[in-house]
Amino acid sequence: MKKLQKIIVYAGGIVLLLSSCKKETYELDKFSMTNFNGEYAAPLVASDLTIRDILTKAAKDSNIVVDNTGFCTLVYRGTLFTSRAKDFVIIGNQNLGSINYDFSNTTSLATFNAASNGTSFGPYTQTISAIITPTPPLIDSLYTNSGTSLDIIINNAMPAAISVTITSPSIIDLNTNLNFNQIINLSASTSTLVSYDLGNHLLKLVNGSTRSQLNLKYSMKMQKNGTATGLEQIGISANLNNISFNKFIGYLGANYTHPNFAPYKDTVPISLFRSSEPTYTNTTFSLVDPKFEIKFYNEIGVPAQLNFTKLDAYTPDQWGNNLNSNSLSGSSIIQNISINSALNFNAPKTTSLSINKTVEPQIVPFINSRPKNIIYEVNGSINPGSSSYIRNFFTDTSRIRVDLDVILPLWGNMKDLVFLDTINVDLHTIDANTKQVILRTYFESTFPVDMGMSVIFTDTLYNPLYTLISPGTVVIPGASVDVNGYTSAPKIYKKDYIIPQSAMPLIKNSKKILIKAFAYTTNYPTNVKIYDFQKLKVRMGIDVKPYLSSNN
Template structure:
């Protein structure tokens, strides 16, 4: 207790005393200087805790939910990983096509105009992969057409791409004007931004990976200039920086890795010995898929880990019909979900939880088009992906026997020189259907015990335990009324000094709820309405000289 507080209390007492006196009664020569021992009462702890308060205090990696039907609380841990996106699994390499044209007959030297046409089909190069393109809505890309003229006449070329259309349905057309060659080569290039265009490569539904181009060629004949067999036009077409927004076709059989992930489970980090049983834990796996094609998800591993247990690692049993898991897939835009659960009926999840799991680690792969090409064509968007969500859900329903919980906190109780002795009064109101015995051991910086909250005598540490009785329950293990308990713990000057010298307080609690060893097991439930109220106050004598 800090001296300024004592001075304030003393000053307040003196002022109140003086204000009740008159001048006639102030006989200073009669004031005695004997030691004075007023009593001071202070509240130390006043808490009203729910199970959510306790869980969230110990672990920030969870979500606490309430079952809307039963009111039972459950803590949920989740992890999420994704595959790479659609834009990264389809390689659209730079395309380069070349084609030459010469007039089918000599051009007359008499002047005037003449128009001819030529049609070409360029095949999209897939670099030897299984990639088949029906159509693509372009997110980005450049179409670069360069035309070289060696005719001794001016030429106008209209390049028409009937299978490349904009959002209004207009096909792409680009016009090039080239002057006469005059014995050399005249060239002209145009760059067209393909963003927003749709490219159909089926040539009217008859083929794949093909882009038709129609050239309308008009010769503006120059009088006196003739043509030779060496005169012609050269077309160089390039497509570069290609990115799609939507792809239709067939992408091939592709394996995708999902990132490895680990879910930290903080609920059990301070649990030690005893028997602990949760009656209905389960794990939910949900896979979201926006790839428009048949796909499988395969868990390479799914492990539970606790470094303080033997064995430290447990394999989580996945139902045979869920690994590999055939995924639902969309037939148009959007995504479809596929889910399955692992519980006490089809897996070893209860054993995993009762292993006091600290971490769940998993790694999975996805396989697109596992059966190869089928009658159903694929569609992919640039953001298509497969997402894997793993949820460990722990309803607070079960049993515990001699189940030990340890925790260590720093102490900051000092300035006890003026406190002569006192009483720690502990009042509890328990709405939980679980009884708890606990003890607090005070230690030095090396964790050597120097005192405890409850003692058999001055020389015995930590053998007595304070019991908080369970609430009163019905046959279903639900609380019908709270339990109330009180205890006073005497604390003398030496014990106050021991506590002040302590650096740490080790809290040891033993939990008992239901009967995990009965057959069938007797279990209890934790509802969101349950509360544990604890009040601890110090009533101490102050020595003032």
């Protein structure tokens, strides 16, 4: 089954802010430095981030929907399944029947033998009507692809050369708009197989109230070149093989089913909740109004009906046992779902089913349980009901697609949502006698989310060398929130972090800065809302204080 893309997201919070800024490898000897009373300063980050900046970078595969108040909703879409018409409407090889010519339905044996060699007899005409099976489907028109073949087999045991003209009002060449008309000439006492490619042909198979009927007309003439015993005959048979079509018009029948359409079952991964980061698995959050929207995109000119017999949350442990008991199975909202027919070949129809807390309260704990997968089973039929005929139509590329939208209005609360980010650095040019390095930070936030972080310098293998900011230190406070979840005045936080001289050898060998940030709203008395006008102003710089000897 098609997969939801990997997403880093927050619900009611924001993502690691430093990761939204431009990241570079910083080499101190390449900075343009200015002397400020013996202090060398270099900027690292200067950025104003809105929610759009952060969400666009953190959730690249999501769609950000903003209403007229600026309130933000994240929408993630994945496909449950796709069924193509040509996969569940398969027409096998067809035997179109056979005819015989002998002395009972042509000239008499005595007349034939009495005639001199070279005498012509005929034409003798026979018509055959064949029903394309099975029925249903009932076919009005079938537009065939190259490879579809009409195979004519003729066994001529007569002591006469024959000429067979084959015509059919049921087979129309779309290149010329002419009915099928072919002649096969065959010597006495021989046989042949002739195949006609029916690519770009129309099989017009409706005859009054009769459908799926193909008519062939044979007209045979023969020219004597020997004496007959009376047992001789001419046998002609026809087959329609390797049927491939690009357009179908007809009726699939009432309550039509096929294994390639339904029943159908699968497990859909919800990558939104499938992070492999161990600390993320401990995250808990509660959205006020999450919802599913199931969209049925129908390019096929048939109505359909679906029933979800199972729709379960699945979060496995290491042995595959389901730890998630949330289920929507049995909910009436996912039963007897009507899918409207396409209006014409170029006008597909979209039908939507919204599963929200109003129609199904269980959707809130279902989504807030963060299922890693959704297990579903669906049954369905085409042309539900008992109509004797409904005009169905589709092409070989027509399909029914079922999409699942996970809709997350950013309104709620959360805690312990942890993200990791890595910044490459090259600090080998720092003098080992450097007195100290200061990381100077300034944050001004109107986001209603507290952010904490730890900053650790590591080697290329991520082995810790020096911890600048210990885990659990809050460095970016959230703005104040009123009773309606709105933020008011921004919060400002600034601090200098000092790296002492004793840590210089460790800093010089550092190749990466590992940043772990966590977001939470537990300090707020109400659920918070995220708006697109909220902003975080970030200013970060580095000061290097060189060692000054007493001789200077």
